Amino acid sequence: MTTIDDVSSWAVWILPLISCLFVPVIAKYGSKIRDYFVIAIATVTAGFAFSLIPGIFSGTGQATSISIPWISGIQAGVYVDPLSILFTALIGFFGLIILIYSLGYMKGEEGLTRYYFYMLLFIGSMIGLVISNNLLQMFIFWEMVGLCSYALVSFWYKRKESVNAGNKVFIMTRIGDASLLAAIGLLYAAPLVGGHAIASFNFSDIITSLTAGAKAGTLNTGLMIPIFFLVLGGAIAKSAQLPLFTWLYSAMEAPTSVSALLHAATMVKAGIYLLARFILIATVATPLILALQPLWFPTVAWIGVLTAFVGATLAITTTDIKGVLAYSTVSQIGFMMAALGAAVAGAATVGWFASLFHMVSHAFFEGLGFLLAGGIIHAIGTRDMRLMGGLRKAMPVSFALMLVMVITTSGLPPFAAFFSKGLVISSVTSVSVVQAIVLYATAAITFAYCIRMLSLVFMGKESERLQSQHVHEAPKVMLIPAALLAVLCVTWGLSMPLIGNFLHVNLSSLGVSLLNSFTDVETPIFLALLIPTGLLVYLAYYKNYMGIRSFGGGSNPIAIMLQHGYFFDDFYYAIVRGIIKFSDGLQFLEYSTTRVLDSFGDGIIHISSSLKKLPSTAQNYIAAAIIGLILIVVLIILTVGV
Amino acid sequence: MILEILTIGLIISACLALFLDDAVYSVAALAATFLFTALIYALDGAVFAAIFQFAVGVGTLTILFLSGELLSERAVKKTSSSKAFGLIGAGVVLSLPALFLSISGATSAGVSINFGDALWSLNGMDVILQGLVILTVALGIVIVLYERRNSGK
Amino acid sequence: MDFVILSLVVLGIGIYGLLTNRNLLKVFISIELIAIAATLNFVTLTSSAGVGLGQAYLVLAFSTDTAVSAVILGLLVIVSRRYGTGDISQILKVVGKEEGEDEEQ
Numbered sequence: 001m002t003t004i005d006d007v008s009s010w011a012v013w014i015l016p017l018i019s020c021l022f023v024p025v026i027a028k029y030g031s032k033i034r035d036y037f038v039i040a041i042a043t044v045t046a047g048f049a050f051s052l053i054p055g056i057f058s059g060t061g062q063a064t065s066i067s068i069p070w071i072s073g074i075q076a077g078v079y080v081d082p083l084s085i086l087f088t089a090l091i092g093f094f095g096l097i098i099l100i101y102s103l104g105y106m107k108g109e110e111g112l113t114r115y116y117f118y119m120l121l122f123i124g125s126m127i128g129l130v131i132s133n134n135l136l137q138m139f140i141f142w143e144m145v146g147l148c149s150y151a152l153v154s155f156w157y158k159r160k161e162s163v164n165a166g167n168k169v170f171i172m173t174r175i176g177d178a179s180l181l182a183a184i185g186l187l188y189a190a191p192l193v194g195g196h197a198i199a200s201f202n203f204s205d206i207i208t209s210l211t212a213g214a215k216a217g218t219l220n221t222g223l224m225i226p227i228f229f230l231v232l233g234g235a236i237a238k239s240a241q242l243p244l245f246t247w248l249y250s251a252m253e254a255p256t257s258v259s260a261l262l263h264a265a266t267m268v269k270a271g272i273y274l275l276a277r278f279i280l281i282a283t284v285a286t287p288l289i290l291a292l293q294p295l296w297f298p299t300v301a302w303i304g305v306l307t308a309f310v311g312a313t314l315a316i317t318t319t320d321i322k323g324v325l326a327y328s329t330v331s332q333i334g335f336m337m338a339a340l341g342a343a344v345a346g347a348a349t350v351g352w353f354a355s356l357f358h359m360v361s362h363a364f365f366e367g368l369g370f371l372l373a374g375g376i377i378h379a380i381g382t383r384d385m386r387l388m389g390g391l392r393k394a395m396p397v398s399f400a401l402m403l404v405m406v407i408t409t410s411g412l413p414p415f416a417a418f419f420s421k422g423l424v425i426s427s428v429t430s431v432s433v434v435q436a437i438v439l440y441a442t443a444a445i446t447f448a449y450c451i452r453m454l455s456l457v458f459m460g461k462e463s464e465r466l467q468s469q470h471v472h473e474a475p476k477v478m479l480i481p482a483a484l485l486a487v488l489c490v491t492w493g494l495s496m497p498l499i500g501n502f503l504h505v506n507l508s509s510l511g512v513s514l515l516n517s518f519t520d521v522e523t524p525i526f527l528a529l530l531i532p533t534g535l536l537v538y539l540a541y542y543k544n545y546m547g548i549r550s551f552g553g554g555s556n557p558i559a560i561m562l563q564h565g566y567f568f569d570d571f572y573y574a575i576v577r578g579i580i581k582f583s584d585g586l587q588f589l590e591y592s593t594t595r596v597l598d599s600f601g602d603g604i605i606h607i608s609s610s611l612k613k614l615p616s617t618a619q620n621y622i623a624a625a626i627i628g629l630i631l632i633v634v635l636i637i638l639t640v641g642v
Numbered sequence: 643m644i645l646e647i648l649t650i651g652l653i654i655s656a657c658l659a660l661f662l663d664d665a666v667y668s669v670a671a672l673a674a675t676f677l678f679t680a681l682i683y684a685l686d687g688a689v690f691a692a693i694f695q696f697a698v699g700v701g702t703l704t705i706l707f708l709s710g711e712l713l714s715e716r717a718v719k720k721t722s723s724s725k726a727f728g729l730i731g732a733g734v735v736l737s738l739p740a741l742f743l744s745i746s747g748a749t750s751a752g753v754s755i756n757f758g759d760a761l762w763s764l765n766g767m768d769v770i771l772q773g774l775v776i777l778t779v780a781l782g783i784v785i786v787l788y789e790r791r792n793s794g795k
Numbered sequence: 796m797d798f799v800i801l802s803l804v805v806l807g808i809g810i811y812g813l814l815t816n817r818n819l820l821k822v823f824i825s826i827e828l829i830a831i832a833a834t835l836n837f838v839t840l841t842s843s844a845g846v847g848l849g850q851a852y853l854v855l856a857f858s859t860d861t862a863v864s865a866v867i868l869g870l871l872v873i874v875s876r877r878y879g880t881g882d883i884s885q886i887l888k889v890v891g892k893e894e895g896e897d898e899e900q
Contacts, residue, residue, distance in 0.1 A: 615817040616883040623814045649801055656805055659824050660812035672824050679831055682798075683853075688842035691850040695834070698861050702827065705865070706820075709872055713820040713881040736808065740801035776862045783869060 006066065009078040012048040012088060013131055016041060016095075016124030020117050027113040035103060038116045042096040045123060049092030052085045056502060065133040065204045079133035079203055082503045083280060086356060087130035087273055090363055091266050095123040097367075097481040098261040104477035105257050105374050115155060119261070122148035126266050130273055134201035135184045142180065142238070145270060146173050149262050153254040165253035172247040172572075176237020180274075183230035190227070194218035203277075207284050214285035221291035228296050231278055232303075239271030241307045241337060245330050246569045249314075252322040252383075256374030259322060264329050264366040269359055272336050275300065276347075276356060283346030293344050301341025301428065305435045305442075308334030310566060312445040316452060317562040320383050321376065324453045325369045328409065331442060332362045338439060339424040342431040350512055351427040353505045358420035360499070361492050365408040365417060368485040372402050375474030375482070376457065380465065385453065390462035394471040397479055399458045401486045406454050408489040410447035410530060413518070416492035423496075423512065426522045436522075443526065444533040451537045604628045645685060646741055652678040653740070654733030661729055665710035673703050798839035805832035819871050819881045826867070830860045 019041040027034040063084075067077030099119060106112060125148060129141035147170075154166030187206070189197050193213035198206055213219035235241070240248040251263050262268070282288045311331030315324050336355040343351030375398055376391065377383055392399040404415070411421040421443065429436040473479075496514055500507035507513060564570060601624075608624040652675060659671035676699040683692035809828035816822050834853045841849035878886045 612815075614814050616887060619814045619883075622810075626810060626814075652801070653804060653808070656808050656828055659828065660808065660816065660821055665820055668821065668824060672827060675828065675831060679835055682835070683838055683842070686839055686842045687845065688838050688847075688850045688853075691838050691842070691853045694850075694854055695857060698857055702861055702864055705868055706824075709868055710820055713818070713823075713871055713875050736804055737801075740797060740804055743800055744797040772859045773862070776859070776866060780866050780869075783866065783873075787873070 008048040008051045009066070009080050009131060012045055012052070012092065013078075013124050013128040015048070016045050016120045017128070018124075020120035020124065023117045023120060024113055027116075031112065034113060034116065038120060039096075039099055039103070041120060042092075042099045042123065045127070046092035046096045049085075049088045049127070052080065053089055053502075055080070056082050056085050063204070065202070067133060067202065074136060075134055075202065076137055077133035077202070078131050080131070083273070083276055083356070084131045086360070086499075086502065087269070088127050090269075090360060091123065091126050091130070094261060094265045094363065094367060095119075097484065098257050098265075101260070101371055101374070101478055101481045102255075102257045104475045105378060106255060109255075111155070115152070115255075118148050118151045118155075119258075122152070122262065122267075126270070129270060133203055135187065135203075135206075136201040139177075139181060139184055142234075142270065143177060145267050146170060146177065146238075149173070149251070149267055152258040152262065153251050155255055155258065156253075159253070162253040165250040168250045169247045172244050173237050175244060176234040176271075179230045179237070180234030183227050183234065186223070186227045186230070190220075190223050192220045192223055195220075203281065207281055210281065210285040210288065214287055217287070219285055219287050221288050224288055225291060225296060228278065228282075228292060229299070231274060232296070232300060235271030235274045235337075236303065237271075238274075239268050239333050239337070240330050241271070241303050241334060242310060243568060245307060245311070246565060246572065248330055249318075249323055249326045249565070252320065252326050256322065256370055256377060259325070260367050260370035260374070263326065264370050265363040268329060268333060269363070272333065272340070272355065272359055275337070275340050276352065279340065279343060279352060280347040283348065289344075289346050297341050297344045298432075299341070301338050301431065301435055304334045304337025304339070304341055305428070305438050306334070307331070308338065308442045309438055309445075310334075312442045312449065313562060314565060316445055316449040319385050321373050321385050321388075321453065321457065322370070322383055324385075324449060325366065325373060328369070328446070328449070329362075329366055331446065332358070332366065332409075335421065335424050335439065335442075336362070338435060339427050342427040342435075344431060348505060348510075349427070350423065350430070350510050353500065353503060353507070353510070353512065354420065354423035354427045356503065357496060357499055358417070358424050361408070361416040361420040361489070364485050364488045364492060365405050368401065368405045368482055368489060369409070371478065371482040371485065372398050372405065372474075375478050378474060378478075379471045381469075382465070385456040387463055387465045388457045389460045390458070390466060391471070392458040393462070394466065395458075395473045397473055398482075401479075401482050402454060402458065404486040404489055406450040409450050410534065411443055411526070412447075412530070413527075414493060416489050419493040419496055419514070422523060422526065425526065429522060440525065440529055444529045447530050447534040448537040451534050455538060601628075604631070645682065648678050648682050648685070649740055650734060650737045652682070653737040654730050657729045657733040657736070658726070662726070665713070666707070669703060669706045669710050672706070673699075676703070798843075799836060802832045802836035802839075805835065817883050819875060819883065822883075823864070823867060823871060827860075827864065830857070 019037075023034060023038065026037050063079050063081035065077055065079045067075040070076040099116075102115070102119070106115060109115070122145060125141045125144035129138055129145060132138040132141060150166045150170040153169050154162045156162045184201070188199060188201060191197050193209045194216065195218070198209045200206065200209075210219065237244045248263055248268070252259055254262070282292065308331045311327045311329075311334055315327035315331065318324055318327060336358050339351045339355035339358065341351070343349040343355070346352075376388070376395070379395065380388060380391075382388070408415040408417045411417045425436060425439050425443070428439055494514065496512070497507060500512070561567065604627055605621070605624040608627045609620055612623075614620050614623055655671045655674035655678060659668055659675055662668045662671060676696060680692040680696040680699075683689070683695065806829060809825045809832055812825035812828065813822060816825065834856055837852045837856075838849040841847070874886065875881045878889050880886060880889075
């Protein structure tokens, strides 16, 4: 019996993938029809995605996996479990919202057919990624998502910076792809269970093998630790963590709707999905979790914590409004990574739940930030925050929504991130106090850079640019998605028990509840750090106190380091320049070798044409070839013997 | 004995085919070459090959005869008989090595595969691919000619 | 009586004719001669031992060769009609003159 779930779980990713092929065809009939078609497909996809939710609520929390054989030996399949449907619903929802937003934001641009093609392809691939039931299919979609990211970042291909940014994004994420592929290969072929290889990409098969191996005590955990580190490598690149985080700032060359969809809400979360999925798989085998505890989990946690701190410090000094949001994303995903690193007992922990919960709230407030930034950029025409100021009179609705975003991002109660960020910090505290302290500091800086952005853009007196041009509020089609996200930001925190049910995590046994978020010991510390910092920064920027407007633009050593992004980019560019020089050297070697060989041929042609000049050039060349052949035969006979 | 005569005739007619000036004579010499090789095949036991070669060769020769006039030079000078005799002599001389020398070790192919197998299962794919190549070349020429005709107008 | 040397001799004649002839028709005949030499080699090698392999090669190679000849003859006819002569050096002179005209334009 085919239930609606069976159909939905396949249709939710196949439909966008196939429809994207039709976009160029339909675009021939007119741009309005193409827009309607795209929105319709996105709506249907979101419908399919949401239709899978009730099944999860009523289910047991275990996965159902359906496979069909595709090419010989390779299977295609879907894996319906709470983790994948959480992501699927998020992607479906965001895809629809961002496409509606694009109607307004991308109006009048050229190449829109290409834009919608890649957007639909992205939505299909991303959903395919999270709902795949085997590693190979997931990797294929992982790559496709990278392709769409590259194509959409370089959307305005006539700009050199966009093309360079696209290349940088693709190459940096590619490093992670190589790492992930190595992990997948090892997982397939290495003798992990009782001396045999698992020999299957399928999640269910892997789980079965691991469970059996754990029960029999024959699990080779020593080999599995490198596999998990390689997986971490893939996640680091895709989710823009230390040290491969600089691409996210460059990816801001993309249209803002693309930044909202790819680089805030969905694609960068693929790394989090990967890690969450692997932790979930590892939970079935206790020896494995125990083996991972000493080295792997702390690495994940420290990478997350450090990235969060680095991202926040870079966000507070950048002058680009999308740059603030980009570094904010890097920082918040660092929070999620830290929470995953704190999930040392596996998937039934506060850390795992906190990471996923924060993922959803982050999608909401970061997406909101990007949508509003798009409206501002559209209105003013620049991304530089120093040229903005006093926008709150001209764009009141955007100001109100941005206020919601700022309050949410900083984690002030009772908006969404208060619960999620609080949960992240409390999970980290139970593992390592040092990490928690860094996260507290990061949270304070987060509040600071949000206030800074708000003040620079909206408060104060109007800048000259504003006075010289007429600035109007963003159109409704752009504001409505933003408003929807703002509402979600406000109310999402209350859904924590709901999400706990959804993920089939027993929240009460973990000591997590809405009330606890208010009464936990972390909360007063959190607020005590946050509020004074925020007020300080607000006063500084709004009143131009102590000339702090130019903070980050100074020439003291810390400022220089921050301006250069901790010199990560310079280091990478130096490596790339070295590689280019090396290949130039190789090219010279090949050129000189070719010249030597060419002169042999020229010599023989001279010999044959001096013997007898034949009627046509073709005959001359054939004669030279025959002379060469005779020479070769003679040489062979002389050296080898008849 | 017959084989030797056939050999000499083969080489003589080859030389004549290449160096006679009149087109028709040249093609006739080529026909003689085909005939001699067919006879050599028949005497060696490959009768099918002999008949096949001659039959297909006739087709080539027909076309050659017809286009020979077109392709030959304008000022056709009659071949002097001394040149013809010179060519025959050269042919005789050239055939001497074949008659009297031998390369050691060149014996038959040791594997015994029957004709049908060799024709089809070993080389069928090869022939099909070659046929495709030829078809493509012919099509290309037709297209080029078509375009030249249209652009020439 | 060694057939390998015979086919080598015919091959040599064919190549010499291919290289030195100025007439398009003679060039084509030399190509045919080279094909005859090659198939002679194969057929005589195997048929004297009673194996049918060489005949198979003859059938395949010769029919292919005939098809190729058809294409080549077509090209030759077109070329000679275009340039009015069947002599290679004359044709190259005309082509050189045409290219000179193209460059001047």
